[in-house]
Amino acid sequence: MIMSNNANVKTVLFQTGAVSGKFRLRKLEYGAGEKTTLTVHKESKCVFSVDVAKCYFSPRLIHERMRVAQTVKDDEVIVNMFAGVGCYSILIAKYSNARKVYSIDINPVAVEYMKENVRTNRLFGIVVPILGDTKEIIEKRLHHVADRVLMPLPEKALEYLPYALLALKENGGTVHYYDFVHAKKAEDPVEKVKLKVAEKLLTHGFSFDITYGRVVRETGPNWHQVVLDIQMVAKRGQIPDSQC
Numbered sequence: 211m212i213m214s215n216n217a218n219v220k221t222v223l224f225q226t227g228a229v230s231g232k233f234r235l236r237k238l239e240y241g242a243g244e245k246t247t248l249t250v251h252k253e254s255k256c257v258f259s260v261d262v263a264k265c266y267f268s269p270r271l272i273h274e275r276m277r278v279a280q281t282v283k284d285d286e287v288i289v290n291m292f293a294g295v296g297c298y299s300i301l302i303a304k305y306s307n308a309r310k311v312y313s314i315d316i317n318p319v320a321v322e323y324m325k326e327n328v329r330t331n332r333l334f335g336i337v338v339p340i341l342g343d344t345k346e347i348i349e350k351r352l353h354h355v356a357d358r359v360l361m362p363l364p365e366k367a368l369e370y371l372p373y374a375l376l377a378l379k380e381n382g383g384t385v386h387y388y389d390f391v392h393a394k395k396a397e398d399p400v401e402k403v404k405l406k407v408a409e410k411l412l413t414h415g416f417s418f419d420i421t422y423g424r425v426v427r428e429t430g431p432n433w434h435q436v437v438l439d440i441q442m443v444a445k446r447g448q449i450p451d452s453q454c
Contacts, residue, residue: 253297256304258327260295265320267295271362274426274437275301278386281439282306282358289356289377290314291344291370292363296324296337303336311337312352314344344370348377357383364390364435368410375414375442382416382442389436390429399425399434407438416442 247263253272260267275298282288284307290299293313303311315321324339340347359374361367367389374385387407393399400423411418422439429435 254301254305256297256300256327256331258295258297258300258323259330260323261319265295265317265323267297270427271297276305278302278360279305281384282308285309286357287355287379288312288358288360289348289352289374290360290362291348291374291377292361293324293339294320294362296327296339298360298362299324299337300327300331300333303333304331308336312340312355313337314340314342314347316341316343345373348373352377354378354380358386359383360386362386362388364388368406371407371410372414375416378442378444380444382444385440385442387438387440388426389438391434391436392432393434394432399436400438403436403438407440411440411442416444418442 248259248261251258251260251267251269253269254276258267278298279301282302282305286306286308288299288302288308288311290302290311290313293299293315294317296313299311299313302308313324315324318341321339321341324337328334328337328339340351353376356377357379359377361370361374363370367387371385371387374387378385389403389406391399391402391406393402404420404423407420408418419441420438421441422437424437426435426437
C-alpha cells in the first residue's frame with residue numbers, strides 16, 4: 211500500500227524498537243521493496259546520504275534545522291556537539307555566512323557519511339567533521355572557540371551542558387539546548403525544561419537569558435522534545451570549566 215501510493219518509495223522499513231545505544235540507532239525490520247537501508251534525503255536544497263540502520267537520522271526536524279540556520283550571524287564559529295551525518299551543520303553552512311562549523315560525532319559510520327555529505331553539498335573547509343567523544347574533543351581542541359553551540363542529543367543534554375559552556379568563547383555566546391521532558395496536561399513542558407536548565411546554569415560562571423523556547427515535537431504520551439535558545443554572558447573574571 212505504501213509503495214503503490216508513493217512512486218518515489220523504493221524500500222519500506224518498520225521501526226521495531228526505540229532509539230538506543232551510544233550511536234542512537236533504531237531497530238528496523240524489512241517490509242517491502244529493495245532490501246537496503248541506504249537512502250538519499252533531500253532537504254532545503256541540500257542532499258544527505260545516510261544508512262538509517264547504522265546512523266541516527268530524523269527527517270522530522272526539517273523546520274528546526276532551518277530555524278537554527280537562520281539565526282546564525284556572519285562570521286560565527288559553530289560547534290555541533292552531536293552532528294550525526296551533518297544535517298544541522300550543512301544547513302547552517304548553506305544558509306548563513308558562518309566561518310566554521312565544527313561537527314563532532316562518536317559514530318565512525320556517521321562521520322564518514324558526514325564527510326560525503328560535505329563534499330556533495332560543496333561545503334568543504336566550512337563544515338569540519340570530527341570523529342570522537344564530544345567531551346574529549348572540546349576539552350582538547352575546541353575549548354573557548356565557539357560563538358554558538360548546538361546540542362541535538364536530548365537524552366544527554368543536561369550531562370553535556372557544562373561542555374557546551376566550555377566550548378563557548380570567553381565572552382559567551384548562544385547555546386541551542388534540546389531535552390526530553392514529561393509534562394501532564396496541566397504542565398508547561400517548556401517551563402519545566404527552563405527551570406531544570408536554570409538550576410544547572412546557576413552553578414557555572416555565566417549569566418544567562420533564555421531567549422526562546424518551544425516544543426519541537428511530541429515523542430510519546432505526555433512526552434515532549436523541547437528546544438531552548440540560551441544566550442550566555444561570561445561574568446567578569448570567570449571562565450567556566452567542564453566540571454558538572
